[in-house]
Amino acid sequence: MAEREPAISADHSLCIGCSACTRVCPTRALRVRDKIVQAKQGRCLKCGACIFACKHGAMRAHTSSSADLERFKIRVALPSLVLYGQFGEDVRPGQILRAFRSLGFDLACDISWVCEMVAAASDAYLTDCRGPWPQISMTCPAVVRLIQLKYPDLIPHLVPIDPPCEVAPRVHRGRLAAEYGVKPSEIGMFYISPCTALVDAIERPLGRRPSSLDGAFSISELYGPLLRALRNSPDGDSDEQVSIRGLRWVMASGEIPGMRNVNSISVKGLQDVTYVLDRIEAGRCSGADFINAYICSDGCFSGQLTIAGRYSAQRYLHNIMRQIGDSPPVKEERIRSLLQTHIFDFDDAIIPLPASPPAGDLRQAAARQRQKRELWSQLPKRDCAACGAPDCDSLAGDVVEGEAELTDCPFFRLEQLSRDVPFSKTAACVTRFAARACCPHCNTMLTQGPYLEIAALTPGSERPVRARLSAVVGEIGAKLSGEGPEGTTMQIGCPECGTSLESTERCSLCGAPLARLNLRGGGTYQLCSRRGCGGQTISGPCTSEGLVPLAGRTSDSSQEGS
Amino acid sequence: MDRDSLYRETFPIKGDDFERGGEVATRVKALLQQLGLPRDVIRRLSIANFEAEMNVVMYAREATLEVLVFPDLIRVQVVDRGPGIADIDWAMQEGHSTATEAMRARGFGAGLGLPNIQRNTDEFEVKSDAGVGTTLRYAVHTTPRPKEG
Numbered sequence: 255m256a257e258r259e260p261a262i263s264a265d266h267s268l269c270i271g272c273s274a275c276t277r278v279c280p281t282r283a284l285r286v287r288d289k290i291v292q293a294k295q296g297r298c299l300k301c302g303a304c305i306f307a308c309k310h311g312a313m314r315a316h317t318s319s320s321a322d323l324e325r326f327k328i329r330v331a332l333p334s335l336v337l338y339g340q341f342g343e344d345v346r347p348g349q350i351l352r353a354f355r356s357l358g359f360d361l362a363c364d365i366s367w368v369c370e371m372v373a374a375a376s377d378a379y380l381t382d383c384r385g386p387w388p389q390i391s392m393t394c395p396a397v398v399r400l401i402q403l404k405y406p407d408l409i410p411h412l413v414p415i416d417p418p419c420e421v422a423p424r425v426h427r428g429r430l431a432a433e434y435g436v437k438p439s440e441i442g443m444f445y446i447s448p449c450t451a452l453v454d455a456i457e458r459p460l461g462r463r464p465s466s467l468d469g470a471f472s473i474s475e476l477y478g479p480l481l482r483a484l485r486n487s488p489d490g491d492s493d494e495q496v497s498i499r500g501l502r503w504v505m506a507s508g509e510i511p512g513m514r515n516v517n518s519i520s521v522k523g524l525q526d527v528t529y530v531l532d533r534i535e536a537g538r539c540s541g542a543d544f545i546n547a548y549i550c551s552d553g554c555f556s557g558q559l560t561i562a563g564r565y566s567a568q569r570y571l572h573n574i575m576r577q578i579g580d581s582p583p584v585k586e587e588r589i590r591s592l593l594q595t596h597i598f599d600f601d602d603a604i605i606p607l608p609a610s611p612p613a614g615d616l617r618q619a620a621a622r623q624r625q626k627r628e629l630w631s632q633l634p635k636r637d638c639a640a641c642g643a644p645d646c647d648s649l650a651g652d653v654v655e656g657e658a659e660l661t662d663c664p665f666f667r668l669e670q671l672s673r674d675v676p677f678s679k680t681a682a683c684v685t686r687f688a689a690r691a692c693c694p695h696c697n698t699m700l701t702q703g704p705y706l707e708i709a710a711l712t713p714g715s716e717r718p719v720r721a722r723l724s725a726v727v728g729e730i731g732a733k734l735s736g737e738g739p740e741g742t743t744m745q746i747g748c749p750e751c752g753t754s755l756e757s758t759e760r761c762s763l764c765g766a767p768l769a770r771l772n773l774r775g776g777g778t779y780q781l782c783s784r785r786g787c788g789g790q791t792i793s794g795p796c797t798s799e800g801l802v803p804l805a806g807r808t809s810d811s812s813q814e815g816s
Numbered sequence: 817m818d819r820d821s822l823y824r825e826t827f828p829i830k831g832d833d834f835e836r837g838g839e840v841a842t843r844v845k846a847l848l849q850q851l852g853l854p855r856d857v858i859r860r861l862s863i864a865n866f867e868a869e870m871n872v873v874m875y876a877r878e879a880t881l882e883v884l885v886f887p888d889l890i891r892v893q894v895v896d897r898g899p900g901i902a903d904i905d906w907a908m909q910e911g912h913s914t915a916t917e918a919m920r921a922r923g924f925g926a927g928l929g930l931p932n933i934q935r936n937t938d939e940f941e942v943k944s945d946a947g948v949g950t951t952l953r954y955a956v957h958t959t960p961r962p963k964e965g
């Protein structure tokens with residue numbers, strides 16, 4: 255297989271370094287360094303949470319290309335069942351499968367039967383299984399990677415049965431090769447995936463055995479072409495080939511229908527999954543014998559690479575199922591004979607992934623922990639991610655590992671700047687500062703206590719109004735007042751001499767012009783001129799004259815250093 | 817003995833806070849993982865910590881759970897302010913519980929918590945002062961040593 259890009263990577267030309275993604279990552283894998291996001295080695299689950307979080311489209315999913323398709327004589331699409339719910343309730347699975355023929359595929363195979371068979375195979379496995387309970391399915395690769403990374407003790411709980419997308423090629427490849435008179439390797443099997451985790455598992459299999467798929471495309475990238483194809487020729491193959499039990503298995507929330515083992519449940523979403531895994535680990539998961547766990551909040555319907563909203567997609571699929579009516583179940587003998595062929599087996603061991611570098615000596619590890627706690631106690635505990643790490647704890651850990659500095663935290667930096675102020679020596683790093691700023695033209699002091707007085711002219715209005723805004727550095731409420739809606743860019747001037755304060759630099763948050771003031775004692779203080787933004791920068795050799803700690807209003811969140 | 821601990825950290829637990837019940841055990845687990853301790857040690861301590869934490873959530877007002885790391889063992893002390901345990905021998909027996917129906921409905925109150933802590937630890941001790949609170953001390957050895965009793 256050709257070398258492919260990782261299933262998710264950051265497009266550095268689009269990343270603005272806002273750190274939104276670092277905060278959603280369940281394994282705290284992401285950091286913003288030098289204004290660009292980076293992933294820490296070996297921690298990514300390919301869960302795709304960062305794709306959702308990025309408003310700039312910088313987190314990209316990578317799938318197969320048309321060149322990958324062309325390497326095969328016969329190209330087969332194997333769509334996730336989620337695809338059937340993407341086009342509304344009037345488009346039937348048979349039509350969708352048919353439409354793939356105008357997209358460069360020779361055919362598309364339904365995998366609902368495979369889903370039904372995987373459910374039945376899991377059932378059969380559980381009947382003979384002797385624990386440990388509950389058993390956990392391997393359907394969602396992100397959950398398996400989470401277990402490898404954070405719950406290695408739960409590895410024996412995993413049911414060694416591959417997900418339907420891995421089993422499907424094994425079911426179809428031989429038959430299709432015979433049918434088309436080609437070698438099995440000349441058939442390209444491409445999964446049509448709802449998420450990055452399943453795409454990733456093709457390139458980086460969970461075990462050592464290579465994937466049985468040849469590649470994958472996302473539902474979202476094929477959605478448009480499929481929709482067009484459906485409009486142009488809406489006829490389809492018959493629906494008889496769809497397994498209703500298979501569809502029900504994908505739709506399951508809570509108890510899983512159709513499993514003989516009644517104590518089966520579906521658990522969805524990172525929060526619920528960690529809740530359940532924590533309890534299993536503590537030996538306190540009562541009730542269920544089998545757990546189908548999905549990292550996405552609504553299972554595969556809410557994968558990042560889908561189009562239709564998860565609620566509508568499920569409703570559509572429900573109605574489609576009702577229209578199709580029931581289908582006869584797969585015969586037990588067929589399942590039993592397939593079990594003999596080991597077609598469902600995940601025949602490899604899942605190995606634990608080290609969550610952190612091997613600690614070696616306990617003494618050293620404990621020393622590192624002490625150091626980390628000590629560093630953490632010096633940070634403001636705002637968990638704001640402005641430093642590029644997702645929270646203060648992660649920054650402290652990065653500093654211990656030599657990958658970052660405490661001064662990456664802007665609040666810590668401010669604290670250092672005013673080290674010569676006696677007050678701040680005793681206070682923890684939660685001090686708030688007022689910027690003592692003056693007009694660069696007439697040198698009038700514009701700060702009055704914790705406020706800054708300026709003249710603001712709203713576009714379209716005649717006369718500038720005096721506006722008072724917070725001079726507290728970093729304060730979220732440091733927003734411009736004035737007329738007009740939030741988002742209006744104002745002209746900011748000196749209320750004394752009337753000169754415009756517009757700077758040549760622009761706000762790093764919104765791009766509006768900054769207003770520039772001088773700090774007493776050196777340095778400049780710039781604030782965004784757009785109402786509601788609150789962007790600020792401080793630069794130059796600031797002194798304790800220009801940044802004054804505000805007494806009596808320090809945060810009470812820390813009793814540390816007392 | 818506390819003098820030569822390699823690391824110590826204290827975690828507060830709130831009574832009645834079912835919403836966050838189990839959180840401290842999870843945080844301690846992350847700490848033990850970062851210390852690179854053997855998986856079996858982490859597993860046994862996680863079970864004990866979870867039970868101890870849930871007992872505080874269910875029966876006491878508030879508590880601190882302190883973790884002390886020594887070269888050869890991990891010690892945990894859970895000191896709570898609450899009603900205390902009237903009859904420790906009774907409470908230590910499997911199946912003995914004063915949990916309410918509501919707690920049972922949440923899957924707790926099988927009366928297995930304290931015995932489970934004892935089974936999973938190498939040292940175990942409960943002290944209680946009626947009306948004041950309960951102190952639980954337990955330890956898991958990190959270097960293999962035959963377990964007494």
Ligand SMILES: Nc1ncnc2c1ncn2[C@@H]1O[C@H](COP(=O)(O)OP(=O)(O)O)[C@@H](O)[C@H]1O
Pocket residue numbers: 867871872874875876896898899900901907908912913914915924925926927928929930931950
């Ligand atoms: N921290 C505590 N404070 C007061 N009573 C407690 C505490 N821990 C345990 N108990 C008492 O001991 C009994 C047995 O506890 P445990 O073995 O954990 O079983 P369970 O929690 O299922 O009842 C509890 O029902 C309760 O009456």
Ligand code: SF4
Pocket residue numbers: 262278279280281282283284293297298299300301302303304305
């Ligand atoms: S895919 Fe998930 S685990 Fe990987 S970096 Fe993004 S949010 Fe983190």
Ligand code: SF4
Pocket residue numbers: 633634635636637638639640641642643644645646647649662663664665666
């Ligand atoms: S407060 Fe500082 S250390 Fe904490 S997350 Fe924000 S920037 Fe990072």
Ligand SMILES: [Mg+2]
Pocket residue numbers: 867870871925928929930
């Ligand atoms: Mg208990």
Ligand SMILES: [Zn+2]
Pocket residue numbers: 693694695696697698748749750751752753
């Ligand atoms: Zn002026």
Ligand SMILES: [Zn+2]
Pocket residue numbers: 761762763764765766782783784787788789
């Ligand atoms: Zn701005």
